[in-house]
Amino acid sequence: MTLLKWPAKNLAADPSASQLTQLLNSLSDVVMMLDEQHQIKMINQCWQDITGISIEQTQGRTFTDFLHPEDIASWTQLMQNLRPDSKEVIWFRLISASGELRWCEMRLQSMEKNKLYPLSATLCDITPQVRNEQVRHASYRSLQSLVDRLPAMLYRARNNISWSMEYVSEGCELITGYSAENMLNQPQVSLGAMIHGEDAGYVWEQVQIALENRTTFSIEYRLTQADGKEIVVQDKGRGLYSESGMVLGVEGIIFQTTI
Amino acid sequence: MLNIKRKHWPTIQEWLGQRLQFVTHNSKPKPALDLNDLAFKLATANDINETLPKVLTALQALLDEQFTSSERGDLLVLFSNPLTSESYVHHCLQEAPSQKLIQSLHQHFTIRKPIENRLIKLEINGASLNCAPIRLFDHDNQTIWLMMCFRQALPNEKKLKWEMALIEQTLAKGLQAWFQRESKVKQALAAERAIYAAELHDSLAQVLGYLKLKSAKLDKLCLKAEYAELKPITEDLAAYTQCAYHQTRELITASRLTMQSESLSQGVTNSVREFEQQSAIVFELDNRLPVNLLPPKQSIQILYIIRESLSNIVRHSHATHARVALRLKSTSQLHIQIEDNGSGIDFAAARSDSFGLQIMHERAERIGATLNISPRPDGGTLVQLKMDIGDLS
Secondary structure (H helix, E strand, C coil): CCCCCCCHHHCCCCCCHHHHHHHHHHCCCEEEEECCCCEEEEECCHHHHHHCCCHHHHCCCEHHHHECHHHHHHHHHHHHCCCCCCEEEEEEEEECCCCCEEEEEEEEEEEECCEEEEEEEEEEECHHHHHHHHHHHHHHHHHHHHHHHCCCEEEEECCCCCCCEEEECCCHHHHHCCCHHHHHHCCCCCHHHHECHHHHHHHHHHHHHHHHHCCCEEEEEEEECCCCCEEEEEEEEEEEECCCCCEEEEEEEEEEEEC | CCCCCCCCCCCHHHHHHHHHHHHHHHCCCCCCCCHHHHHHHHHCCCCHHHHHHHHHHHHHHHHHHHCCCCCCEEEEEEEEECCCCEEEEEECCCCCCCHHHHHHHHHHHHHCCCCCCCCEEEEECCEEEEEEEEEEEEECCEEEEEEEEECCCCCCHHHHHHHHHHHHHHHHHHHHHHHHHHHHHHHHHHHHHHHHHHHHHHHHHHHHHHHHHHHHHHHHHCCCHHHCCCHHHHHHHHHHHHHHHHHHHHHHHHHHHHHHHCCHHHHHHHHHHHHHCCCCCEEEEEECCCCCCCCHHHHHHHHHHHHHHHHHHHHHHCCCEEEEEEEECCCCEEEEEEEECCCCCCHHHCCCCCCHHHHHHHHHHHCCEEEEEEECCCCCEEEEEEEECCCCC
């Protein structure tokens, strides 16, 4: 194995201060230096591009002056736990010159070994990513709350005699008396065990026929709830298949038909 | 045997006069400052912002007597809350401490982790200042600091410690009692409000719920031609009952949210989360207000207006994005803006049961705020609430 070394001849002569400034100002991330008072001592041009606040107006000011008030607490907490050898990442909102908010990711660390201050930091504008994530989250949240509020139990189960569950909606508690969490994590709690003994065989058969024919099933059977109460439910579902036709599981919805 | 020789025996008057002079000379102490009395004043203060500076003035005078003029320092009390990033400086100076000093103290004690019993050197406007902090106690998320700020030479450390001990004890005793009393009053108020809200929920809301169903049914029955004359009345009846029911429910929710969080900010955050769950709209909350800005009376009304706007967005707007912004435009102007990119309000086609907007206006008026509901330039609706909250600076 060869130890890869940066060849000495590739190293340019020490760059001049103006070259370094040019390099820093050409970056599309903010680079800054903070002192013990968390005042901005050095900052590159990108700051002005992101926030619209000039470098002159920024230098010497405390960094929290630019933070959204709700994000100052997490910044303070981070600063209080900072150690000379730690490298931290934090997300926050900056208030731009126009008053608009910019979501940013900051990576910061000590500049010198064994000495906490000064700190060096890079700042990246992640506003578009955060906005996209918010849209994605809103759509997921909307679907999730719709599913969980339905007065029925949506499920995805394995095709076995216990009908062990991979997913159940919150309606599980209404139908079975067990919480969705219990149904998923406790092996002794299974839909198979709750189906009335006289109906279990019929349920298994009907589902297997539907899976075989690749059709949907709609069956009615008796279910014993957690408190021992017996109810009649309607179960409508279908199989889940791989491209090769292998049965991967069963998906469906169970709702109560009588009390 | 006593051998008393004296050249001149004083007369009884002279002797009495001398004794009296002696007694009055010895018992002429400066009027003793009753520290317990000061602690009591703090403990029972109605407005700590008014009482604490007065107490500090008395304590400052007591301290000044013990030091030479070059050794004297200024007494300050700092309420520091790192969680909300808020610092309140209480002082007894003729002129308020400079912004730079307040900012430095905020940096040292609230933003950063302060080291106890360590002298802090501050550079304020070119002059150096030595600050000796003493941690009095912690209450909830707040830390209460007592500090002496010296512009010139520092007095002897032992002497300073000795002289500060009584001051520290008095302030800690008084302020701790005040905080405890405040907590108890808050708890009692919350319990009282909870009882009223529960009462409102169990009695009025139940009856209104029943009336709402019945009046709607009656209105439907009057669709028949033979009852045409009654229709406008039943329509009104159904609409107003529906409105009263809706208002009562919202009031109960708003007061519950204000009771739970004790702050408008938390109430708004909870409300946005609640409405988020009911839709696929992307809600953005931009809250730049200090935590305890408004008293509960105003907070409830504002929260009601915000909740009404949010519920309109979810129910009618067909929006994909909504934004709630709470800001202080100056030190005395509160601006709240709720906007969405939906289909906008068609004021001409407002339904007969949509009293919501009217009630929002009434509630704004009640707290001296102005409410403006208008179409948003880029489509959708813009609700703006502006309120003068007195100078906060």
